[in-house]
Amino acid sequence: xxxxxxxxxxxxxxxxxxxxxxxxxxxxxxxxxxxxxxxxxxxxxxxxxxxxxxxxxxxxxxxxxxxxxxxxxxxxxxxxxxxxxxxxxxxxxxxxxxxx
Numbered sequence: 001x002x003x004x005x006x007x008x009x010x011x012x013x014x015x016x017x018x019x020x021x022x023x024x025x026x027x028x029x030x031x032x033x034x035x036x037x038x039x040x041x042x043x044x045x046x047x048x049x050x051x052x053x054x055x056x057x058x059x060x061x062x063x064x065x066x067x068x069x070x071x072x073x074x075x076x077x078x079x080x081x082x083x084x085x086x087x088x089x090x091x092x093x094x095x096x097x098x099x100x
């Protein structure tokens with residue numbers, strides 16, 4: 001996900017980073033729901049995020065480990081996210097706790 005910042009001279013705050021991550025996850029969740037619905041034929045499947053990790057962050061094309069405090073116009077974020085239908089999520093949690 002990429003964002004062009006309105007004020008590139010302003011330092012990136014934790015809140016701005018969190019908002020970008022949240023926005024990216026919401027877009028990914030919507031995409032995952034659409035793909036799962038297309039594959040299963042069930043349009044109203046409840047899908048949950050099962051895992052997420054920030055893979056890379058770039059400010060004006062430069063890779064940074066932690067963008068907090070950096071300045072720049074172009075903010076790019078690469079995420080790894082995995083999703084599962086709620087029914088499978090419940091089974092996975094039961095298995096993990098040793099219930100199955």
